[in-house]
Amino acid sequence: MTLSLMKIPRSVDIEITNGCNLRCTYCSHFSAAGDVDRDLPTEEWRRFFAELGRHGVMNVTLSGGEPFYRQDLQDIVASIVENRMRFAILSNGTLIEPEMASFLAATGRCDSVQVSIDGAIDITHDSFRGEGNFVKAVNGIRTLQRSGVPVTVRVTIHRKNVRELDSIASLLLDGIGLSSFSTNAASYMGLCRKNTELTQLTAEERSLAMETMLELVEKYPGRISATAGPLAEALMWAEMKEASRLKNPRMEERGFLTGCGGPFSNMAVRADGAFVPCSQLGHIVLGQINRDDLLDIWQNHPLLWQFRNRRLIPLSSFEFCRDCPYADYCTGNCPALAYNLTGEINHPSPDACLRLFEQQGGRLPERLLHPTPVT
Amino acid sequence: MSESLDTKITANPLIVLREEFDDWALLFNPDTGNTFALNPMGVFIWKILEQGELSSAITRKVCESTQDAPPDAEKQVEDFVLEIVRLGLARKEGERDS
Numbered sequence: 007m008t009l010s011l012m013k014i015p016r017s018v019d020i021e022i023t024n025g026c027n028l029r030c031t032y033c034s035h036f037s038a039a040g041d042v043d044r045d046l047p048t049e050e051w052r053r054f055f056a057e058l059g060r061h062g063v064m065n066v067t068l069s070g071g072e073p074f075y076r077q078d079l080q081d082i083v084a085s086i087v088e089n090r091m092r093f094a095i096l097s098n099g100t101l102i103e104p105e106m107a108s109f110l111a112a113t114g115r116c117d118s119v120q121v122s123i124d125g126a127i128d129i130t131h132d133s134f135r136g137e138g139n140f141v142k143a144v145n146g147i148r149t150l151q152r153s154g155v156p157v158t159v160r161v162t163i164h165r166k167n168v169r170e171l172d173s174i175a176s177l178l179l180d181g182i183g184l185s186s187f188s189t190n191a192a193s194y195m196g197l198c199r200k201n202t203e204l205t206q207l208t209a210e211e212r213s214l215a216m217e218t219m220l221e222l223v224e225k226y227p228g229r230i231s232a233t234a235g236p237l238a239e240a241l242m243w244a245e246m247k248e249a250s251r252l253k254n255p256r257m258e259e260r261g262f263l264t265g266c267g268g269p270f271s272n273m274a275v276r277a278d279g280a281f282v283p284c285s286q287l288g289h290i291v292l293g294q295i296n297r298d299d300l301l302d303i304w305q306n307h308p309l310l311w312q313f314r315n316r317r318l319i320p321l322s323s324f325e326f327c328r329d330c331p332y333a334d335y336c337t338g339n340c341p342a343l344a345y346n347l348t349g350e351i352n353h354p355s356p357d358a359c360l361r362l363f364e365q366q367g368g369r370l371p372e373r374l375l376h377p378t379p380v381t
Numbered sequence: 382m383s384e385s386l387d388t389k390i391t392a393n394p395l396i397v398l399r400e401e402f403d404d405w406a407l408l409f410n411p412d413t414g415n416t417f418a419l420n421p422m423g424v425f426i427w428k429i430l431e432q433g434e435l436s437s438a439i440t441r442k443v444c445e446s447t448q449d450a451p452p453d454a455e456k457q458v459e460d461f462v463l464e465i466v467r468l469g470l471a472r473k474e475g476e477r478d479s
Contacts, residue, residue: 010402011402012401013399013400013401013402014399059397062397062398062399062400062407062409064397064399064409064411064416087411090395090397090409090411091411092411092414114412115411115412117414
């Protein structure tokens with residue numbers, strides 16, 4: 007039941023700026039708990055990267071806001087490189103210039119720039135991200151490709167693109183020529199909470215998304231992935247349903263709030279320099295960079311240990327899970343979603359509840375429940 | 382002993398040593414993203430390499446540090462150090478006898 011704790015985080019997620027040129031309808035920021043109104047100067051980040059390097063942190067993921075919104079991004083990246091780390095950048099793709107792309111490529115340390123693309127055509131993508139941004143994002147991807155920067159795409163599945171997923175996959179994999187992309191879904195965080203009716207999938211749409219994504223996974227083997235959203239849920243829920251049907255014993259690492267292993271290997275920092283356990287849990291402040299010692303916070307902070315120890319809380323202790331036939335096979339899923347939906351971190355996320363999904367009329371894809379026998 | 386007897390070997394300064402709670406560690410090459418696991422003896426040797434040391438001295442220090450060194454300890458240390466060099470994690474310098 008216990009994951010082994012690393013002596014120091016393997017990677018650190020940094021919201022390098024709270025600024026962004028867009029206001030996407032389902033952004034997990036802007037009205038999220040822990041939003042801040044100031045960015046740190048370059049020098050503060052330099053000092054912090056030196057500390058990360060001394061301790062042997064291997065990877066930094068820069069997000070925002072929009073990382074390319076910062077005028078000093080090259081200086082920030084240079085400091086990461088100087089301190090013997092690799093980096094990734096999460097971006098809306100609209101501000102990527104050739105000079106910047108060349109710089110990133112020249113570092114040799116960029117694992118990826120992940121660009122958000124949510125439509126096969128501009129109308130779909132721009133419906134929630136603003137007019138003109140589809141073309142800019144695709145141009146951003148092409149700029150990165152021309153410079154040789156590893157580029158990936160994240161597709162956020164929502165109500166307006168759920169019937170366009172096959173076209174999106176074709177655009178990304180056949181048209182733009184990406185090696186792969188990943189998906190998630192508009193989730194009840196940040197601005198999405200104000201726009202849930204517009205953006206979040208109904209149970210019926212979720213079922214459709216699962217079916218479509220599984221077809222696409224078969225069509226493009228090994229090129230589509232998901233750690234959240236309909237594809238990930240379909241695979242996990244089918245496994246849970248089968249285990250329940252067979253009345254299997256409790257699965258390893260299931261039946262407890264084990265849905266997040268992040269706090270055993272990762273940590274996050276807000277744009278104002280506050281240490282937080284995860285970018286989506288920005289209200290849990292653990293300390294401040296360049297004032298508090300990273301190692302001490304990582305190894306000793308009581309709030310971080312509380313967060314890690316949620317893995318010891320059985321799902322059977324929640325009224326929400328009472329008499330659930332899937333409880334022994336469930337992880338309770340994302341603590342940030344649980345917090346946003348219930349006000350409690352130590353609670354299973356209702357968004358990831360198979361029983362609730364079925365009660366709402368959701369159906370898992372037949373191909374998972376009754377796989378075609380191999381002949 | 383092999384030709385590496387009098388060769389000074391120094392850890393590549395780019396390589397990061399990430400020590401873990403169980404006294405094992407990872408060597409991380411940020412240019413490639415590759416990681417290599419080290420057991421406690423490997424960590425001991427790596428720390429010698431960080432200072433730069435003749436390969437014969439490395440073997441001697443290892444043997445001095447353990448009470449029940451196996452008969453082939455010298456060969457094991459040599460092989461380990463040569464593998465470290467082959468992987469680009471350390472470099473030979475200033476060979477005295479060529």
